[in-house]
Amino acid sequence: MTAPTKTQTVSSEIELLSFRLGKEEYSVDIMSVREIRGWTRATPLPHAPDFVRGVINLRGTVLPVVDLSVRLGMQPVAGDARNVIIVVQTGAQTAGLLVDAVSDILALPASELQPPPDLAADTAQRYISALTIVEGRMIRVLDLMAVLPDDDAEAA
């Protein structure tokens, strides 16, 4: 395993927080990550889509939590002490992503990110904005906007 590369981010370089979902490795741009929290039981929301695990108390604010595994068309995350919630922010929206475990912080030149090939058969396809290879492992970069529940449209 690579040690986290803690180089200063220059304009052409981006940092990714990578995490594990089942056996797959995904990542998000570290700039959108606000914090990482241990697993807490979420209060389920009635009439919510299945990938919305519920809401948790984030220091007094009500934070919706998305089960990323379900969102990407896989089995639900078990929900135990080993799991973590990555709190991300896109635009004005803040949400938690429930994942199996966080693995790494990767720094790589932006030029190494490639757009994903067009294979429409997979649900996960819609949520991936780029692919890259780090030391032989393929890392998927998530499109956060697509992953998060869009307010009323899906809630209602």
Added chain:
Amino acid sequence: MPNDPMAEIKASFFIECDELLESLQDALTEIDEGAHDGETINIVFRAVHSIKGGAGAFGLDALVGFAHRYETVMDEIRSGRLDISPEAVKLFFQAADLLADEVHAARDGLPEPDGAEACLKDLEALLGTDRMIEEEATEEVSDFQPMGLSLDLDLDFDLSPDPSGSATSDPHLLRFKPHAELYASGNEPLHLLRALAELGPLQIAADLAAIPSLDAIDPEAAYLSWEMQIDPVIEESAILDVFDFVEDVCDLEFGSQETSADRVTSLASRPLNDPSFAQPDDIPSPDFDPLLTALSTARDLPESVATAPAAPEMPQEDAPTPPAATAPPRAPSTPVAEPGATVRVDLERIDRLVNLVGELVINQAMLAQSVTEAGLPPNSPVMTGLEAFMMLTRDIQDSVMMIRAQPVKPLFQRMARIVREASSAVGKEVKLRTEGEATEVDKTVIERLADPLTHMIRNAVDHGLEAPETRVAAGKPREGVITLSAQHRSGRVVIEVTDDGGGINRKKVFAKAVEKGLVPADAQLSDTEIDNLLFLPGFSTADQVSALSGRGVGMDVVRSSIQALGGRISISSAPGSGTSFSISLPLTLAVLDGMVVTVADETLVVPLSAILETATLTSEDIRALGPETHVIHVRGAFVPLYDLGAELGYRAPKSNYEGGIVLLTAQENGERSALVVDTILEQRQVVIKGLQQSYGHIPGVAAATILGDGQIALILDPADLVHNASGRTRIPDLTLAG
């Protein structure tokens, strides 16, 4: 940059206006009640006068015009030349209402309110026409000193002798020299000069003498100045208005070409903000040219001394140049409203504090829970400390909530106006009595109470009180009385609207309800039940649809808006002596009294205001209705049964509800429903956390809260839940509609 402080000053002017309007209403009410003493009348006069003065400074011509004419009439009263008659007081009230409209129109940039002109005409008719014009002139002169330059811009009065003392035949002479700051702040002399030209004929000459040779020019310095001769019919204050926004960053010198004696005095009356005046030993002002300087009248002299700036060539914070335009009219406002020392705070900051205290309450609950779980003895120092902490938290919470609280007085004053308008519309004589005006309620509650209260007041005038003849025949005074009272009662605010009318005609109400098919003709209803029929949607007892009520909005709407605030409304009536509506409201919208229940292992909070009673079901209570639904039989009525667990998608409907616990809730439309829960945990105050922003609307859920264990519990909206409910309580079905 210079526009921002102006906007701020303007905003505070409008806040001040609201205070003045309030004291105006108070004083008028006192006059109405017989206080004809000079001080009360003075308060009215000063309030109107201060509004006029401030409005003049901001160039709000319509407002100035209205206030001026109102003030003129008030001055007649003040000087004892006009007697206070009941009609006059009525007109003063009407004019005060319109003045409030004018102020709000000016603030929000709305068109002028209707009826202003008619009201003023009525008002001025009190004086008689000849007298008015004649007195007008005297008033202007006698009133000159405190008013300064805020003389009205009303062209009607242009022909009256110019009170400023300068001879009207001579043109105004004005020298305008911008400072570099004027340019730096984005102002453009050309626009100002054009604005001047719009006022009337003028001659402008640019003075180029100060421009240095090309190699000595500082591109950011100001060298130009202008001299103007302005038509004397234009008021000095109108000219000053043009320079309102730049007065800090330019030299403005006024004067008129008069005798040579005046020229001599001009040496003493240097430009108003000439630094050398305050500091005679300082460097002389570089551009000062006594020959070119227009003459200031002797009147300006004391002002220029008083306000002469200390630092040379610095933009002045206190707008010294035309001080009379803004300063003097403000002065009279001080004795009018004395609300004690107050601080104006941004509402957002208060809300943040309220939120933080909410956190504190939750945290304290969490701490308490973990201390309890740790199994410490009750008399341990930790436990005693925690108890003190809990009491402090409670105190802080109460105090913070009080910051958002405001007295209901302004709301009640609005109602006084509604009574005046409504009573004159239906030709009844009505007096509004208010009690407990100082009672404080959350700002939002007050704002959202205005509409339902207006409706109730209108109803009381229109339906509650009898016509004057009927009242006299019944041995009552002609004038009906509506009492509006507010008081704190056991942690809630109770607002009552009481009339001394004929009471509810229950026979008529019942007949109407039967006619509209709201109740069966053979129903046996108690008096209270009949009274409550008024809250049914679409109910109206008025035989004729009057202009006032009967707009299709009934008491049902009033009740739903009260319920939306977490309140309840009740009615009581005694035939012949009147009807009383009582509204009970929570003190704040940030916390809510709720019943904490569990359903399918989830904890939920049901607002206490929605719960009528709780009950345990027995087999006799439950009746199957359709193949998928149940009703329960409570107190002679059939109430639909909803399984909360099923409606929220937590579980499938149970096979048997016997022994289950139900919450009997009342809907906004008076319909009742029974919600099945598993257990009732406790009754407590919870801090309301919005879900809307972080997630969006969930059917049946009003908000969320954080419990003592740090978990989030949802707060139900029973009305919305039932509205969206499937009502399935029999066949297991997981894919619920919603």
